[in-house]
Amino acid sequence: MxxxxxxxxxxxxxxxxxxxxxxxxxxxxxxxxxxxxxxxxxxxxxxxxxxxxxxxxxxxxxxxxxxxLYEYDAVSRLRDSQLGDARVHDVGNYIRxxxxxxxxxxxxxxxxxxxxxxxxxxxxxxxxxxxxxxxxxxxxxxxxxxxxxxxxxxxxxxxxxxxxxxxxxxxxxxxxxRFPDAETLAQIVAVHYPGLKPRLLDEALTRFFEIREAPGLKKKPSTSEFLDWLKLILAEDLTAEDLKKAPGEMLPRLHGALLKNEQDVALFEKLSFLARRQGR
CATH class of the missing domain: 3.40.50.300 (P-loop containing nucleotide triphosphate hydrolases)
Structure with missing residues (x-):
């Protein structure tokens, strides 16, 4: 085995x-x-x-x-004894x-x-x-x-x-x-979405690991959340170009699948603000 x-x-x-x-x-x-x-x-x-x-x-x-292991339902046995139920004589009837x-x-x-x-x-x-x-x-x-x-x-x-x-x-x-590296994660994706275009997968992986490695992140997105994000990307028919960062924009498309608390969303909004400010 x-x-x-x-x-x-x-x-x-x-x-x-x-x-x-x-x-x-x-x-x-x-x-x-x-x-x-x-x-x-x-x-x-x-x-x-x-x-x-x-x-x-x-x-x-x-x-x-x-x-x-098991639970002994003493309450049911007491009730049955009061009702005169014959089952009460076998304690095994009350073992779950x-x-x-x-x-x-x-x-x-x-x-x-x-x-x-x-x-x-x-x-x-x-x-x-x-x-x-x-x-x-x-x-x-x-x-x-x-x-x-x-x-x-x-x-x-x-x-x-x-x-x-x-x-x-x-x-x-x-x-x-351990959290899978990009190569292993790509293999996992291939199992769930075998027809995913390579360019789209590469861009999604890049954006995903950028988010995971952001300093100060309270909850890093997991493998299952990455798969959920890809499902939404496919449902919205987004392309690799759609996933690329716009100047000064740190939050990814459909970020609600990856960022699960307001602190992390606020962190990326702050990073976006700083990036736009530096780009002026």
């Missing part, structure tokens, strides 16, 4: 090596990188490349580790299986995505240490132990919003997805 680039996803060699190393070691793959660099999509493409189904657990700020349980009991190997783990409480990763390490957990209400039939390929993503515990990091294979 070897992961490589797919028809819809360009994986740099170091990323493919990281995925295959994690699969070989049977360790969770912890993937970090800027938002929009394809961390979540990586897990889906790994599943496609390896021919495996995928189970996605999207973590939120309110998510608890226990929810990934979490994503880890689903992955553990799957009939074959699966890819388990734990997406944006850094959104949850700082204790969230530590609470999953034993389950991810031993691939088993105990259900106290029923007294059973759930063990993984087939060890899943676990991919965990993080936007680096908070530090993860050392004990958790020790159990993972780590990879940081």
């Amino acid at each position: 070897q992961f490589a680039s797919t028809q819809t996803y360009i994986a740099p060699p170091d990323l493919a090596i990281a995925v295959n190393a994690a699969v070989t070691l049977e360790r969770p793959l912890l993937v970090k990188g800027e938002p929009g660099t394809g961390k979540t999509e990586l897990a889906r493409q790994v599943a496609t490349s390896l021919g495996l189904p995928i189970i996605e657990w999207n973590v939120k700020s309110t998510t608890k580790a226990q929810q990934g 299986k979490g994503k880890l349980w689903q992955a553990f009991e799957a009939p074959g190997k699966v890819v388990l995505l734990i997406d944006e783990i850094d959104k949850a409480d700082i204790e969230f990763p530590n609470d999953l240490l034993q389950e991810l390490d031993r691939m088993e957990f105990h259900v106290y209400e029923t007294g059973e132990t759930i063990r993984a039939r087939h060890r899943p390929v676990v991919i965990i993503t993080s936007n680096n919003e908070k530090e993860l515990p050392d004990a958790f990091l020790r159990r993972c294979f780590f990879h940081y997805i």
Whole structure:
């Protein structure tokens, strides 16, 4: 089972090596990188490349580790007992299986995505240490132990919003997805827009990297935002000439796809003002 680039996803060699190393070691793959660099999509493409189904657990700020294992619905059981429902005698009727349980009991190997783990409480990763390490957990209400039939390929993503515990990091294979260079980004574009004219792509790449490298930028535009921008450019039927900077104009056409806060827009408006002033 070897992961490589797919028809819809360009994986740099170091990323493919990281995925295959994690699969070989049977360790969770912890993937970090800027938002929009394809961390979540990586897990889906790994599943496609390896021919495996995928189970996605999207973590939120309110998510608890226990929810990934199971949840016991005591309220429903109490209500049913008051109504005399016969289901109340089997506690298993009130156990809701979490994503880890689903992955553990799957009939074959699966890819388990734990997406944006850094959104949850700082204790969230530590609470999953034993389950991810031993691939088993105990259900106290029923007294059973759930063990993984087939060890899943676990991919965990993080936007680096908070530090993860050392004990958790020790159990993972780590990879940081660097922002692609112009050549790799052009390959990514070719996958999504194969008919794009070279001159238009070259000009779009030039303008895009000029924006990303602008000093003082609060949020650099991501790969996904660049693809959105290209989609708008094609929809508006713009040419390479349309994307070129006019004298004293720093804001690109359709900049709302790339600049996502008022501070960055104000920065480029100020740069435009200074450029026009110097051009007089």
